[in-house]
Amino acid sequence: MKRLFSFKGGVHPPYFKELTSGQPLRRASLPKKVVIPLSQHTGRPAKPIVEVGDEVKTGQLIGESDGFISLPIHSSLSGKVLDIKPWPHPLGHTVLSVIVESDGRDEWISDLTAHEDYFRLSPEEIREIVNSAGIAGLGGAAFPTHVKLTPPESCEIDTVILNGCECEPYLTCDHKLMLEYSQEILEGLRIIMQTVDADRGIIGVEANKTDVISLLEKELRREPGIKLAVLKVKYPQGAEKHLIDAVLKRKVPPGKLPLDVGVMVDNVGTALAIRQAVKRGIPLIERVVTVTGSGIKQPQNLWVRLGTLFADVVSQCGGLLGNPEKIIAGGPMMGIAQYTLDIPLIKGTSGILILSEAETFPEGDCIRCGKCIDVCPVNLMPTVIAQHVQHTDWASVRRYSPFDCMECGACAYVCPVKIPLVQYIKWGKEEVKERE
Amino acid sequence: MNRDGALLYRGKMEEVISQRLIVSVSPHIRAREDVRTIMSDVIFALSPALGASIIFFGWRALLIVSVSIFFSVASEFFWQKLWRKKITVGDLSPVVTGMLLAFVLPPSSPLWMVAIGAFVAITLGKQIFGGLGYNPFNPALVARAVLLASWPVYMTTWTKPFDGVTTASPLGIVKMELDQRLPSYLEMFLGNRAGCLGEISVLALLLGAIYLLYRKQITWHIPVSYIGTVGLVCLLFNRDPLFNIMAGGLILGAFFMATDLVTSPLTRRGKLVFGVGCGLLTVLIRFTGGFPEGVCYSILIMNMLTPIIDKITEPKVFGS
Incomplete structure (x- = not known):
């Protein structure tokens, strides 16, 4: 057997991925309203530029970026601004949010600038497009992508790694994306490589996604600069620094960034979003989310507009199964437990996990097992x-x-x-x- | 805020989630393993050695082990009742302590002494410090040390396997330079020699050790560095390494006593230091001390150093 890339440490939790990995990726029908938080990223929140009562179109800018480490926010529906007020946020506090009532028509803004010939664009132009499309890392941390794409002069990046490990149990949204959008993702990778002037691209996938691996192996035959790295199934294989260590044997020192060792890591979903922004001019207004767990009737992956309330996503999946005991935004290892389903889906929400039986664990005394x-x-x-x-x-x-x-x-x-x-x-x- | 949300989502959904949701910090799933699983693994791993002791010393061996377990569990239960603490005997840790204590006693030990030993192990060895996790010393070895100081004759009376005739232990024969036949390597490997109940059969102990390693309840670091150090020093000082490894309580001590979770260092590097220390002290006591055997004291002494070893063997943060 071929030796798989890996790192030291880690655990093997049960994966529960079969709940959703066999289901087709569907598009959710449009919600009646969305609640769009003006902060869905690391950094300063956007400033609202619409007022209550305004008519907005899908993709229209409704929140302006406030500084370099910040991102603009777009409307994910066409309709009317119902209210602008603080609303509960998946990260646990309340955030100023724009509430848009759908007119049911999903009318897009007319001035989407597509760049079919993206290879003619300069790095500055690509960064500008990525910035104004409001793209944040979709793996979970939601760091503004244009900042990542702007390494300091002193750093030379030779390798871009696309993170398709998806080591969190239950989640399969990246898996599904890689299966159904492999070419678009590869195109996104090429755009990133072009922007940071790296000549090597690597896609890291955990060994359990066999269908993705055989698909990518086939497609990468035509891509000389891009390689596939199959990684051992282990949590947290998708942790940025450990992925770099596993694939390239380079260790990012504490307090340093991947770019300090000449590497950039992006989630596969982010690469797709970059491709959609550059090649088709579409801002980030939707994402794929894994809706799963023992407390949901039809677990599956859905394309969902940002700002859709968890409750609406849940009813698209057949509703709740029994009484939920725990509702988690994200996966079971790092996700955040919620106290209500009236929480909007944001850029970093990779999963909605509903557990009908959540154990509580009484804390014991350390037995020093190490x-x-x-x-x-x-x-x-x-x-x-x-x-x-x-x-x-x-x-x-x-x-x-x-x-x-x-x-x-x-x-x-x-x-x-x-x-x-x-x-x-x-x-x-x-x-x-x-x-x- | 919450009310606004509820108003917008009146109806079935709201009804369902009006009940309480659990909100806690991640991770939201936990491994199945608990203290009981760990202790069950240790008990299972000790059972081949128990079988060997019954074969070589007869049913009295089982009686001693049973008495020891019974009084360990009872001491823990009554101590916790007395101090109105949560009763935790269900985690099986007093059963392990009882088994280990019986394993380091001579087969001819009087039952009342076994019972006192079990009481001492649980109370003075463990509960007085706050219970499992807080005891600085291996409870079974604390009890053995107390019994050795209190009833030295009972604790150093050895019997031959099968017939029960009094004899010297192999290490005793070497120490006192007695004119007696030493057991062969094969006899020692199988367990046909005088010694403590559970220490005699290297084969049975290794079977259990392999199981513990396979179940990841112990790592190789302490046993390998401990036994390796003893072997190496023997080579250096021209003693028979194989005899010294198999003749006393080293195999039992290295795999089942020194690896005790609570009293050994936390990190892998710390475990190596601990094992080397145990090895050096064991040969020091055996070759130059007053006792023929040094496993018990060397582990107890290294237990004392565990906090300091933990401090100096902190692992390096990833990437630094």
Whole structure:
């Protein structure tokens, strides 16, 4: 057997991907209204440029980018602005949001600028297009993509890696995208490579997506500069720094970025969004989301307009099955638990996971088994950090590098006494930050 | 805010989710394994050695193990009742302690001494520090040390397998330079020699050790560095390494005592340091000390150093 790329540490949670991986990718019907938060990305929120009562079209700019690390926001429907007010957000706070009532016609703005001949565009032009299309990383962190595409002069990027690992259990949206939009994604990769002037492209896919692997192998025969890297099925294989380590054997030092080792990593969905923006002029107003879990009648992947409330997405999937105990935006390892279904879908929402039976885990005393340390992909000592947090000894918490933790949850997953290690580390980070 | 949302989504959906949802920090799924699973694995891994002790020392071996387990569980139960703590005997950890204690006792041990040992292991060895996870020393070895100091004659009376005739232990024969036949390598490998209940059969212990390694309940680091150090020092000082590895309690100690989760270091590098330390102390005691065997004390001494080893073997953050 061919040796698969991998990294040290990690866990093997049950995947539950078969719930949705066999279902066709469908397009959700248009919701009656959308709630579009003006912050769906890392960085400063957009500033609203519409008023209550305004008529808007699909793709129309409704929020202006506020500075370099920020993004514009577009209307995902045509209709009327009902209200502009704070609304609950999947990240857990309330965010100023534009509420648009659909007129049912989905009328697009007329001035979409398509660039069929994108290879003639300069890097600056591509960045401008990506910026004004409001593209953020669709893998989850939602960092503005144009910022990523602007490496400092001193950094030379030789490799662009497309992240198609999708190591989170339950989620299959990237899997489905790679199956149905492989050529568009490859085109997106070429656009990124052209923008940062890299001559090597790699697509990283976990070994369990066999259909994607055989499809890409076939298509990459015609693409000399692009390679496929098949990775071991292990969580968190899709973590940026660990993907780079697995594929290229380059280690990104703590506090540094992939570009410091000459690499750029983008999610496959982001590559598709870039291609759609550059080649067809379409701003980011929809994404694929995996709607899944034991609490949903028809688990599947759906193209959904941004701002659609979870409740509307759920009713498109046959509704709830039984009483939900937990509703998660994202996957089960890193997703965020919600307290209501009246939460809008945003750029970074890769999954809506509804669990009809969510276990709660009483916390025990550490038995010092060291499993959290063995699985930590960043080589931290989670139980030691948690202990110092319990003792509110913030100086000691700081000494054990909590800020290098990416909160992947592998430690808390394996813990035999179910200590909520990620929760302690998050708490520790906040307290240490406050004291500095 | 919430009310606005509810107003817009009146009807069935709202009815359903008006009940409470669980909101907690990720991850939202956890591995099935808990303390009980770990302890069950250890008990299963110890059972070949238990079988060997019954074969070589008769049903009395099983009686000693049963008494030890019974009094361990009972001590834990009553201690927790007395202090109104949560009863945790269901996690099976006192069963493991009871088994391990019986395994380091001579086959002729009086049952009352076994019972006292089990009581000491659970109370002085574990519960007095706060219970599982807080004990600095291996509870079974604490009990053995207390029994050895209290009833040295009972604790150093050895019997031959099968017939129960009093004899010296192989390490004792070497230490006292007695004029007695030493067991052959094969006899030691199978377990046909004098010694503590559970330490005699290298074969049975290795079977259990392989299972623990396969189940990832222990890693290779402590046993390999421990046994490796003993073997290496023997080579350096011109002693028989194979004899020294198989003759005493080293195999039992290296795979089942030194690897105790609570009292050994957290990191893999720390485990290597721990194993080397145990190895050096074991040969130091055996070759130059007053006792023929040093496994128990060397592990107890290294238990003391575990917090310091943890401090100096912090792993390097990824990429630094």
